[in-house]
Amino acid sequence: MTPERRRGEALVRAIHEAVLAEVADTGLGGLSMEGIARRAATAKTVLYRRWATPFELLIDALGEAHPVEVPTPAADDLRADLIAALTLLTDWMATPAAGAVLVITSERARYPELAEALYSKVFDPRGGTFTTTVLRHYAASGRVDPRRLTPITTQIGEALVFKLSIDNGRIPDVDELAAIVDEALLPALGL
Numbered sequence: 001m002t003p004e005r006r007r008g009e010a011l012v013r014a015i016h017e018a019v020l021a022e023v024a025d026t027g028l029g030g031l032s033m034e035g036i037a038r039r040a041a042t043a044k045t046v047l048y049r050r051w052a053t054p055f056e057l058l059i060d061a062l063g064e065a066h067p068v069e070v071p072t073p074a075a076d077d078l079r080a081d082l083i084a085a086l087t088l089l090t091d092w093m094a095t096p097a098a099g100a101v102l103v104i105t106s107e108r109a110r111y112p113e114l115a116e117a118l119y120s121k122v123f124d125p126r127g128g129t130f131t132t133t134v135l136r137h138y139a140a141s142g143r144v145d146p147r148r149l150t151p152i153t154t155q156i157g158e159a160l161v162f163k164l165s166i167d168n169g170r171i172p173d174v175d176e177l178a179a180i181v182d183e184a185l186l187p188a189l190g191l
Helices: 008-026 033-040 044-050 054-065 078-093 096-106 112-126 132-140 156-168 174-188
Strands: none
Touching: 008 033, 008 044, 008 054, 008 096, 033 044, 033 054, 054 096, 054 112, 078 096, 078 132, 078 156, 078 174, 096 112, 156 174
């Protein structure tokens, strides 16, 4: 029986999964179109039709895999929306995409253009940190003072999630996420 030929989104999804798995196995230095194509069970020419380099393909895969928080349209429960945004972050932290991001940020000095592309093409278009979209939504609705949305306050939640993960050797649970919101983020916003 001949394997079914993948096209369109199914093929792109397989290629994205392959590049993330390849980074996990080979690191950035070993990332190649040959390895990605082999892992995705497709021809190298298929990759080159859409992406010029393995790093370009990697950034595309990370962009597709990066979640964006969606605050409640009514902007009526900031605390719940912030906890949901941090939960989205902790869920993402267990994915191959997060592992690839860790590899890129760890190798920033060696691959500065790749790190820059990660921020300019993946993080920045999606609001930056995992709470920024929520905070901007609430500021636009008049429920948060926009002057409080500084580079520090918009990063507090994400920074504490990473700090607790490093210190405890595990991803924070929902009670810890609520504590981050209640004890650090909301007070920093003057709420």
